[in-house]
Amino acid sequence: MQLRDVSFPTPQENIAYDEVLLSLAEKHEAGEYLRFWESSAFFIVLGITGRPEIDVNSIHARQDNIPVLRRSSGGGTVLQGPGCLNYTLVLSKQKYPELNDLRKSYEWISAKLIEALRRSGVEAYFRPLSDLAAGPDEKKFSGNAQRRRKHYILHHGTILYKFDLSVISRYLNMPKDIPEYRRQRPHTDFVTNVPIDPRVFKDHLARVFLASAVQNPSAEELLLLKNSR
Numbered sequence: 001m002q003l004r005d006v007s008f009p010t011p012q013e014n015i016a017y018d019e020v021l022l023s024l025a026e027k028h029e030a031g032e033y034l035r036f037w038e039s040s041a042f043f044i045v046l047g048i049t050g051r052p053e054i055d056v057n058s059i060h061a062r063q064d065n066i067p068v069l070r071r072s073s074g075g076g077t078v079l080q081g082p083g084c085l086n087y088t089l090v091l092s093k094q095k096y097p098e099l100n101d102l103r104k105s106y107e108w109i110s111a112k113l114i115e116a117l118r119r120s121g122v123e124a125y126f127r128p129l130s131d132l133a134a135g136p137d138e139k140k141f142s143g144n145a146q147r148r149r150k151h152y153i154l155h156h157g158t159i160l161y162k163f164d165l166s167v168i169s170r171y172l173n174m175p176k177d178i179p180e181y182r183r184q185r186p187h188t189d190f191v192t193n194v195p196i197d198p199r200v201f202k203d204h205l206a207r208v209f210l211a212s213a214v215q216n217p218s219a220e221e222l223l224l225l226k227n228s229r
Contacts, residue, residue: 003211004035005202008225011043011080015071016228018088020221022147022154025090032095032152034211035088036202042081043067044171047145050077060170073154075130075145076175083162085198087113087205089155099153106130106144109155113142116205122194127181130157138181139192159201160193 004021008014014037024030044056044066052058052068055077061068080086089109093099098108110126117124117132124141127133132142144157168187182190205211217225 001032001034001209001211002030003206003214004033004217005037005214006035006217007037007039009040011039011041011045011067011069012229013225014039014086015045015069017217017221017225018154018156019072020224020228021088021090022149022152023224024221025092025152026149032092033088033090034206034209036198037086037088038082038084038198039080039086040082042079042167042171043069044077044079046070046077047075048072048147049074052077054176055173057171057173064171066171071145073145073147073156075143076177077172078143078158079168079171080158081163081167083160083164083193085159085161085201087157087159089153089209091153091155093151093153102146102148103129105146105153105155110144112208113157113205116201116208117194117196119204120196120201122196124194127179129179131179131181132157133181134192134194140182140190141192141194159196159198160191161196161198161201163193165191165193 021033056068091099099105114124124132124134130144131140133140141160142157147154
């Protein structure tokens, strides 16, 4: 598995680069990837079926010049920014039969995330369909989403570790579809940070997935990224 630890200057580039890695795996047999990235600026990203008129407080987003983007995977609308670590996995469905079933794939990948978090000093647990939570109050710190192709899946998620939780309710409305364990709690009562050192967590997750040493983006990856704009 190839390892990338690269954050691009713009949210658009960071979202597009995940798609580049999936495309290289699916169309060009480039193999599997693990990537880490973090945005230096706040932005909102919708899932493939997300509706900004429902999910986003457009007035506040416009006032504060917060970009509203869309990704190709499912899942809900999230706010990104400093203190939110992103991880991206491009995984082979042939290599891992567990990935062929959507629900089982979330459980299987989450188990590996939970192991890396445990090694990093955080006790976490899985909450269907695709969340990770912590603490006795079952507070969410990680959301996950997928795009599924014929041979590979793109699985990406977030780890809130030093995020300004107070701004979430400024830009995001209460979602229409919520998991049962949320119990109608507002963002401020439902979401939390976990006390990880991101460098330590990255190392542990790379070990769990047997990822190789960090490599810079290849010339082909950068060309595809440039052409995606």
